[in-house]
Amino acid sequence: AQSVTQLDSQVPVFEEAPVELRCNYSSSVSVYLFWYVQYPNQGLQLLLKYLSGSTLVKGINGFEAEFNKSQTSFHLRKPSVHISDTAEYFCAVSDGPGGYQKVTFGIGTKLQVIP
Amino acid sequence: EAQVTQNPRYLITVTGKKLTVTCSQNMNHEYMSWYRQDPGLGLRQIYYSMNVEVTDKGDVPEGYKVSRKEKRNFPLILESPSPNQTSLYFCASSSIVGDTQYFGPGTRLTVL
Numbered sequence: 508a509q510s511v512t513q514l515d516s517q518v519p520v521f522e523e524a525p526v527e528l529r530c531n532y533s534s535s536v537s538v539y540l541f542w543y544v545q546y547p548n549q550g551l552q553l554l555l556k557y558l559s560g561s562t563l564v565k566g567i568n569g570f571e572a573e574f575n576k577s578q579t580s581f582h583l584r585k586p587s588v589h590i591s592d593t594a595e596y597f598c599a600v601s602d603g604p605g606g607y608q609k610v611t612f613g614i615g616t617k618l619q620v621i622p
Numbered sequence: 623e624a625q626v627t628q629n630p631r632y633l634i635t636v637t638g639k640k641l642t643v644t645c646s647q648n649m650n651h652e653y654m655s656w657y658r659q660d661p662g663l664g665l666r667q668i669y670y671s672m673n674v675e676v677t678d679k680g681d682v683p684e685g686y687k688v689s690r691k692e693k694r695n696f697p698l699i700l701e702s703p704s705p706n707q708t709s710l711y712f713c714a715s716s717s718i719v720g721d722t723q724y725f726g727p728g729t730r731l732t733v734l
Contacts, residue, residue: 513664516662541723543725549727550712550725550726550727550728551665551712551714551725552725553722553723556722597664597665599665609667609670609678609680609681610655610667610670610680610723611667611681612657612664612665612666612667613664614662614663614664615664
């Protein structure tokens, strides 16, 4: 069975400050990891994904994440946040690329950017 | 425009009255999936489909049915809805080649 733990339910951060949203996973098979973003009253949008290869993954809007197999983590980072980054962020693990099969999401982290 | 559409977007119904939420994608994707989103619980997968006539249970399939008779459509059926199925539902699709999962706009369902 696979699971995802997002350690922070809410993260307030000042505009232009760096941010890290934490995600830990467990899985008994090869993992594929994703971060999605959900803006208020909208659906989910892929931010970035790790399927294989380089452990540092760059996504849209200046976000990046690092896959750490030994720590079973996939933390999301941005060096300088903007007001427009205020949203809910979901980490997800799948047993197939692109979410082929079962996909498990974390409970989400609400990022609040303070002007 | 590549998109996943869901209908209806909002629905209020009563316990026991069968309903169907439709999902359609125009990207020729093989994989489709249904999720429900509840406060404090994130998204949970209900059912997924690898291709036409191939479906499998996700983490919370109880009380739901799906069918995949055509590649583009993946309806979610609640045969006898109950109040604990009040939720925000999302349909998603992706290519079997492996890539971005595209989400629909969501259907907010209230069961009284």
